[in-house]
Amino acid sequence: MKPNLPQQMSGNAPQDKPVRKTLRQWLFDYRLALIVAVADLLIWIFWPAQAAPVIRNTWDYLVEMVVILIPVAVLMGLFEVWVPKQLIGKYLGHESGWKGILLALLFGSAPTGPLYVAFPIAAMLLKKGASPLNVIILLNAWAAIKIPQLLIEANFLGPSFMLVRLALTVPSAILMGWLIQKGIEHTGGLDIDPAGSESIS
């Protein structure tokens, strides 16, 4: 099912866009996906015994991704039109201090989807005035200190493993945010266009 999926998707995408993308542009956008699809196809042809787990894994993750990406996209739309810039600036901006850090930690560790969902949300927050410090903390927390994950960890590896790891990870996450923020300030700001990050295409 993998090889023809990009085409399927590209068929109904450009509805809201004034200019239709050419086939060439579509091929360019989906080049990485196509390479993977070709690799899948080669495995299926030359190594059929390995193909079954590959296809099963791909399908499982694909379903998960589409299921999670739909509400994330809607959330970003709502964010764009509904949440005023001052609000994000106030709670997660440069002046937000320890409260901002705490909020970023809590938001990141709340039971939310896989990490790849966090990137567009983080970009949106940056665009709305959140500081790099808080965005990095959010991402680090999202990746390594999710609450449901901590419960599983305590269950399988023991409460002491979970607590020691947590006690080391929280200050590291904050320290990294601080270092990166300093680095960004000293090298002339972010290398993305904050105004254009909503048109991520």
Added chain:
Amino acid sequence: MSSIITWSTYIVVFGALGVLALRDRAKARQAVKVAVKSFFGMLPIMLAFIGLIGLLLGLVSPEIIVRYLGQEAGWWATITAFVLGVVLYIASLVSIPLAASLLRAGASMTTVAAFITGLMMVNTLTLPLEIKHLGKKMALSRNFLNLLFAFAIAIVIGMVL
């Protein structure tokens, strides 16, 4: 548990969209427009990423990892586990039980911790995605720092436990 979370996310998000639609038609339409645009903006690289995960996990099964790391010993095992953690992408629902079975198979605490911290903190497979959304500067420095911290944390866990 995850399906309950997913459903509540759908209810909350689409509920909010519904409320917005009742209060302000034009704004809701704008929100849907941004949603569609960002969905199809994210799709190409997401598909590539998902395909790559499927490929990797299909070829490197959990059993192979446990068999291999259970036999290895000493620093070599720790470094191999860390590198595997860094390059692979495994959801924590799968990776934590996997780490527990590594421990049972005879791997040291440092090795198990290195596998876990590498997996969670360094996100190599999602790096292209992260660069696309947040820029090279932020994405690369975040992952590089996490690489250092992940290894250090694993060493400390191994010393403490």
